[in-house]
Amino acid sequence: MSPAATENDEKVLVGVIGGSGLYNLDNLKFIKHVRPETPWGLPSSDITICETPAGIRVAFLARHGPGHTISPSHVPSRANIAAFKHLGVRAILAFSAVGSLREEIAPGAFALPSQIIDRTKGIRPHTFFDGTVVAHCSFGDPFGQRLSAWLEGPVRAALAQVPGRQVQLFTDKCIVCMEGPQFSTRAESEMYRMWGGDLINMSVLPEAKLAREAEISYALIATATDYDSWRQGEEAVTAAEVFKTLQANADASRLIAEKVLDAMHEAVTQGDVLSEVQGSMKFSIMPRAVKQDEADLAKLHYILPEYF
Numbered sequence: 001m002s003p004a005a006t007e008n009d010e011k012v013l014v015g016v017i018g019g020s021g022l023y024n025l026d027n028l029k030f031i032k033h034v035r036p037e038t039p040w041g042l043p044s045s046d047i048t049i050c051e052t053p054a055g056i057r058v059a060f061l062a063r064h065g066p067g068h069t070i071s072p073s074h075v076p077s078r079a080n081i082a083a084f085k086h087l088g089v090r091a092i093l094a095f096s097a098v099g100s101l102r103e104e105i106a107p108g109a110f111a112l113p114s115q116i117i118d119r120t121k122g123i124r125p126h127t128f129f130d131g132t133v134v135a136h137c138s139f140g141d142p143f144g145q146r147l148s149a150w151l152e153g154p155v156r157a158a159l160a161q162v163p164g165r166q167v168q169l170f171t172d173k174c175i176v177c178m179e180g181p182q183f184s185t186r187a188e189s190e191m192y193r194m195w196g197g198d199l200i201n202m203s204v205l206p207e208a209k210l211a212r213e214a215e216i217s218y219a220l221i222a223t224a225t226d227y228d229s230w231r232q233g234e235e236a237v238t239a240a241e242v243f244k245t246l247q248a249n250a251d252a253s254r255l256i257a258e259k260v261l262d263a264m265h266e267a268v269t270q271g272d273v274l275s276e277v278q279g280s281m282k283f284s285i286m287p288r289a290v291k292q293d294e295a296d297l298a299k300l301h302y303i304l305p306e307y308f
């Protein structure tokens with residue numbers, strides 16, 4: 001049996017991407033592993049199909065692989081997003097460890113950002129439309145606005161149940177996505193603050209762009225681990241600093257998954273949170289030319305069968 005046939009017998013509507021520190025959702029019931037070979041290669045790792053407390057199946061993927069062997073510049077984001085879409089995923093809840101560029105967002109706090117500043121350096125494949133089919137998707141609002149707005153209440157409620165600490169949730173923040181793997185200089189960190197950046201990571205792009213191209217609604221839960229390098233008289237961020245908060249943030253992220261995914265699946269089923277992205281590529285794709293390559297069309301069929 002082909003991998004696609006095995007995987008497609010049950011569609012999974014909600015996908016979760018775990019970042020640094022979040023390599024599994026072992027508080028949910030394990031069902032099976034799948035690893036579809038997509039036209040853009042293999043995803044970062046096996047995708048785990050797990051079951052929520054209400055028995056809903058969701059898909060989990062560790063962005064950097066289960067042993068954190070993939071650097072942010074080399075995450076196979078096209079394969080990750082394509083594999084999710086092929087499994088039926090319509091909405092993604094992504095987690096990311098981030099630096100804070102604002103005093104009030106202390107390490108340990110969580111945020112649902114609404115904007116992104118792209119500081120990646122063009123070395124990451126960042127579109128599904130790099131062949132003979134050209135498309136220009138709208139990205140003014142890079143996150144699923146309806147999904148992020150919907151998430152705020154359930155995420156707040158889940159965070160109120162984190163044992164032993166109060167986790168603040170910020171909304172409407174701007175995240176800078178830098179290339180890495182080295183952290184920013186003090187001058188860069190200060191510049192990002194002047195630009196209006198509130199948070200910084202190395203992973204939200206091209207993930208969010210590719211999700212938009214695949215018509216998947218994408219929301220990010222940014223989990224702050226450090227103050228980056230802008231605070232004068234304080235140490236610049238180090239990996240050791242990040243590790244101090246990583247485990248506690250991952251535990252709180254797992255709790256969010258456990259408490260939120262059933263209702264998120266329901267919202268996706270009803271379509272409430274998808275309206276901005278579903279159908280959005282229809283008028284983003286340039287009118288077909290005779291010279292479009294059959295192989296390119298076949299690849300795009302994998303993620304957007306409605307159009308190709």
Ligand SMILES: CSC[C@H]1O[C@H](OP(=O)(O)O)[C@H](O)[C@@H]1O
Pocket residue numbers: 018019020021063064072095096097098180201202203204239242
């Ligand atoms: C471990 S510090 C830098 C690293 O952490 C973040 O990863 P993720 O977004 O996958 O949680 C950041 O983006 C960098 O990749």
Ligand SMILES: Nc1ncnc2[nH]cnc12
Pocket residue numbers: 097098099100178183184200201202225226227228229237242
């Ligand atoms: N300060 C920082 N810069 C970039 N990515 C990060 N991930 C966690 N902290 C970070």
